[in-house]
Amino acid sequence: MKSKARLNAVLTVLLLTPAVFASLMFGETSAEKKEAKHAKTFMRQKLVYSQDVLEGLTLENYDLIVTKGMKMWNMGKSNLWQVIFADEYQKQSASYRGHVMAMVEAAREQKLEAAREAYVKSLQSCYDCHKYFKVEQRARLQKAKEGK
Numbered sequence: 315m316k317s318k319a320r321l322n323a324v325l326t327v328l329l330l331t332p333a334v335f336a337s338l339m340f341g342e343t344s345a346e347k348k349e350a351k352h353a354k355t356f357m358r359q360k361l362v363y364s365q366d367v368l369e370g371l372t373l374e375n376y377d378l379i380v381t382k383g384m385k386m387w388n389m390g391k392s393n394l395w396q397v398i399f400a401d402e403y404q405k406q407s408a409s410y411r412g413h414v415m416a417m418v419e420a421a422r423e424q425k426l427e428a429a430r431e432a433y434v435k436s437l438q439s440c441y442d443c444h445k446y447f448k449v450e451q452r453a454r455l456q457k458a459k460e461g462k
């Protein structure tokens with residue numbers, strides 16, 4: 315089935331990108347490790363919700379899109395990283411939540427195409443935010459190594 319292959323491709327990209335990214339990010343002190351572990355669990359949950367939404371989008375289950383989409387949106391509101399990199403995190407997070415909300419609203423009006431488009435944009439926000447924080451994290455680790 316063609317759509318199933320596409321779904322698998324999307325899921326693979328979705329799963330691999332943050333995992334590769336996260337493996338580059340963590341390390342260093344035990345306090346940082348603890349912090350990272352908490353954040354990991356949080357982010358894993360976000361991934362689960364986004365998969366549920368994907369299921370809703372493929373099966374045209376609007377209730378699923380709305381309920382899990384709201385959970386995705388709520389999760390955009392709080393994260394440990396918000397404390398560390400306040401300004402940039404707020405910016406990235408606002409863009410993520412904007413797309414998720416657009417998706418939820420489209421689903422409420424049963425506009426499938428619009429919901430699908432907004433979902434793709436929300437995924438783009440996942441990538442954008444991850445990309446930014448990978449750079450940040452590397453810079454921090456480098457500084458720590460140099461003892462600054």
Ligand code: HEC
Pocket residue numbers: 332333336337339350353354355357358360361364386393395403406407410436437439440441443444447
């Ligand atoms: C506003 C910034 C931001 C957005 C948006 C964002 N993330 Fe993340 N994500 C992070 C940061 C920072 C990390 C690394 C630290 C952490 O886990 O919080 C991360 C890590 C992850 C991880 C790795 C967790 C682990 O087990 O190591 C996954 C999976 C993940 N994100 C999934 C997602 C998905 C799926 C989305 C979109 C639906 C998303 N993230 C959106 C900032 C973001």
